[in-house]
Amino acid sequence: MSSIKEYLSQDHTRCDELFAKMEDRASKSLDNAKESYEEFAKATERHFQMEERVMFLEFEAKTGMTEGPTSMMRHEHAQMRSLIKQMGEAIEAQNSDKFFGLSETLMILMQQHNMKEEQMLYTMAQQHLSAEAPRVVDMMESMIVE
Amino acid sequence: MQFNGLSLEQAPPISAPLRFYLTAPLFAILAGILLLLSDASALQSRYSIDSIVITHAITIGFMSFIMLGSLTQMLPVLAGVKMYRVDLITKASHLALVFGTLFMIMGLKFEMPLLNTLAIILLASGFFAMIIVIFMAIKKVKNFTPTVTGMSVSLIFALFSVLMGLFLLFSYIDADAAIYRNIVANTHSVWAIFGFAGVLIVGVTFQVLPMFYVAPKFKDFYQKRVILFISLSLVLWMITSLFYEAYSVVAKLWLVLFFASFAAIFLQKIKNRKRKVSDITLLYYKTSSVFLALGSIFWIVDEYYFSEHIVVTSILIGGFILSIMIGMLYKIVPFLIWFHLNGMGYMSIPTMNEMIDKKWARIQFALFVASLMGFVFSYYVDAYLSLFALAFIISMVILQYNIITAVLIYKRVKKTKPDFDMSAFA
Numbered sequence: 363m364s365s366i367k368e369y370l371s372q373d374h375t376r377c378d379e380l381f382a383k384m385e386d387r388a389s390k391s392l393d394n395a396k397e398s399y400e401e402f403a404k405a406t407e408r409h410f411q412m413e414e415r416v417m418f419l420e421f422e423a424k425t426g427m428t429e430g431p432t433s434m435m436r437h438e439h440a441q442m443r444s445l446i447k448q449m450g451e452a453i454e455a456q457n458s459d460k461f462f463g464l465s466e467t468l469m470i471l472m473q474q475h476n477m478k479e480e481q482m483l484y485t486m487a488q489q490h491l492s493a494e495a496p497r498v499v500d501m502m503e504s505m506i507v508e
Numbered sequence: 509m510q511f512n513g514l515s516l517e518q519a520p521p522i523s524a525p526l527r528f529y530l531t532a533p534l535f536a537i538l539a540g541i542l543l544l545l546s547d548a549s550a551l552q553s554r555y556s557i558d559s560i561v562i563t564h565a566i567t568i569g570f571m572s573f574i575m576l577g578s579l580t581q582m583l584p585v586l587a588g589v590k591m592y593r594v595d596l597i598t599k600a601s602h603l604a605l606v607f608g609t610l611f612m613i614m615g616l617k618f619e620m621p622l623l624n625t626l627a628i629i630l631l632a633s634g635f636f637a638m639i640i641v642i643f644m645a646i647k648k649v650k651n652f653t654p655t656v657t658g659m660s661v662s663l664i665f666a667l668f669s670v671l672m673g674l675f676l677l678f679s680y681i682d683a684d685a686a687i688y689r690n691i692v693a694n695t696h697s698v699w700a701i702f703g704f705a706g707v708l709i710v711g712v713t714f715q716v717l718p719m720f721y722v723a724p725k726f727k728d729f730y731q732k733r734v735i736l737f738i739s740l741s742l743v744l745w746m747i748t749s750l751f752y753e754a755y756s757v758v759a760k761l762w763l764v765l766f767f768a769s770f771a772a773i774f775l776q777k778i779k780n781r782k783r784k785v786s787d788i789t790l791l792y793y794k795t796s797s798v799f800l801a802l803g804s805i806f807w808i809v810d811e812y813y814f815s816e817h818i819v820v821t822s823i824l825i826g827g828f829i830l831s832i833m834i835g836m837l838y839k840i841v842p843f844l845i846w847f848h849l850n851g852m853g854y855m856s857i858p859t860m861n862e863m864i865d866k867k868w869a870r871i872q873f874a875l876f877v878a879s880l881m882g883f884v885f886s887y888y889v890d891a892y893l894s895l896f897a898l899a900f901i902i903s904m905v906i907l908q909y910n911i912i913t914a915v916l917i918y919k920r921v922k923k924t925k926p927d928f929d930m931s932a933f934a
Contacts, residue, residue: 466860481653
C-alpha cells in the first residue's frame with residue numbers, strides 16, 4: 363500500500379502526462395484535442411476532489427487546521443478549475459492562441475501548486491495521518507467524482 | 509511551518525523581482541556602448557580596464573541582478589520560506605547595487621579613487637544585505653531539496669566572490685594591494701561564474717526543467733552529488749592554482765567535466781520532454797547548453813595555449829549564463845504578471861502568451877546569438893567588432909522593450925480594473 367504522499371504525487375505525474383498529451387494533440391489541431399482535453403480535465407477534477415473531499419477533510423479533522431494550508435490549496439484549485447474551463451471554451455471557439463496562452467499559464471500555476479503540495483502539505487499529511495494512511499488512500503481510490 | 513509561498517499577501521510584491529529585471533537589460537546596453545567605445549586591442553587582454561569594466565556591467569549589472577531578483581521570487585516557491593522585510597531590503601539593495609556598479613564603472617574607467625571608494629561601500633552593502641537576508645530565510649527551510657542546497661552553496665560562493673571583488677576594487681585605490689591582483693582575480697572570476705551563477709543555475713534547473721516541460725527528472729544520485737562535486741573542484745582549483753599550479757589542470761578538468769556533463773544531460777532531458785511545445789525559452793535553453801559545452805571544452809583546450817584564448821572562453825561561458833537567464837525571463841515575467849493580476853481577482857486579463865510579442869522575442873534572440881558569435885570572431889579579426897556590439901545593443905534594447913510591454917499590461921489592467929470574476933471562489 364502506498365503512502366498518501368506517494369499516491370497523490372504519482373497522480374500529479376499522471377495529470378502532467380495527460381496535460382502534455384493534450385497539448386501535443388492541440389498543436390496539430392484543436393479539434394483533435396477535444397478528447398484528450400476531456401481526459402485531462404477529468405483526471406485533474408478527480409485529483410482535486412480526492413483532496414478536497416477526502417484527504418483535506420481528514421487532515422483538517424486531525425490537526426484542527428482549517429484555515430491553513432488546505433484552504434489555500436482549495437483557493438488554487440478554484441483558480442485552476444477556472445483556467446481549465448476557459449481552455450475548453452477556447453477549444454469550442456477554435457481559438458488556438460487563447461488555448462495555448464491558457465495552457466501555458468495553467469502549466470506553471472499547476473506546477474507551483476504541485477510543488478507546494480508535494481514538498482509541504484503531503485509530507486505534513488503523511489506525518490499526521492500515518493496510522494490512517496491505508497484507509498485514506500483506499501477512500502480516495504474508491505471515491506466517485508461528483 | 510511556512511505555508512504561504514504563493515498566497516498573494518505573502519508572496520513578495522511583484523516590484524521586488526521586477527525592479528531587478530527591468531534594470532538588468534539597461535546594464536547590458538551600457539556594456540554594449542562601452543564595447544563600442546573601447547579600443548579593440550585593449551579587449552584582447554582580460555586584465556585591461558576596458559575588459560574589466562565591460563565584463564562587470566554584464567556580470568554585476570545583468571547576471572547578479574537577475575539572480576537576486578529571481579531569488580526573491582524563488583525562495584517562497586521552491587523553498588517555502590520568505591525573506592525578512594523583502595520590500596524594504598530589495599529596494600535598498602537594488603539602489604545600492606545600481607549606483608555601486610555605475611560608480612565602479614566610472615571609477616575604473618576614469619581612474620577616480622573617490623568613486624571607487626563609494627562603489628566599494630555601495631556594492632558591499634547591496635550584496636551583503638541580500639545575501640544575509642536570503643541566508644536567514646534559508647535557515648528556516650524544513651525540507652532541504654537539492655535545489656535549496658544549490659541556492660545555499662551558490663550564496664556561499666557569492667559571498668566569497670563579492671569579498672574578493674571588493675578587495676580587487678580596493679587594489680585600484682591602494683597600489684600596495686595591486687601585487688595580489690591577478691592571483692585574486694583568477695579565483696574571483698572562476699568562483700563567481702561557476703560557483704555563484706553556475707551552481708545556482710544547476711540547482712534551479714533540477715526543479716524547473718521537469719516542471720515547465722514535463723521533462724524526465726535528473727537522477728537522484730546526480731541531484732544529490734553534483735553540487736558537492738562542483739564545489740569541491742572549485743575549492744581544489746583555487747588551492748592548486750595558488751600553490752601547485754602545475755596540477756591545477758586536474759581540478760579544472762574535473763570542474764569542466766561536471767559542467768559539460770550537465771550541458772549534455774540538460775539537452776538530453778529537453779529532447780525527452782513529454783511536453784512537445786517549443787517556445788522562445790526552450791530555444792534559449794538549448795542555446796545555453798551549446799554555449800556551456802563549447803565553453804567548457806574551449807577552456808580545457810586553451811590550457812595548451814597558455815590561456816591565450818581565455819577571452820573566447822569567457823564569451824562562451826557568458827553566453828551560457830546570459831542565454832539561460834534571458835530564456836527564463838521570457839517565462840517568469842509574464843507568469844508573475846498574470847499571477848498577481850489573477851490574485852487581485854481580475855479575470856479578463858491577457859494570457860501569458862499574449863504579453864510579449866513572439867516575433868520580437870525571436871528577433872531579440874537572433875540578434876543576441878549573432879552578436880555573441882560575432883564577439884568570438886572579433887577576437888581574431890576585429891574589423892567588425894562595432895557591428896556586433898551594435899547588434900548586441902539592439903538585442904538588449906528589444907529585451908528591455910519586451911519586458912516593459914509586459915509590465916505595462918500589468919499597469920494598464922490595474923488601472924482600468926476590468927470585471928471581477930468571483931466564480932473562482934464560488
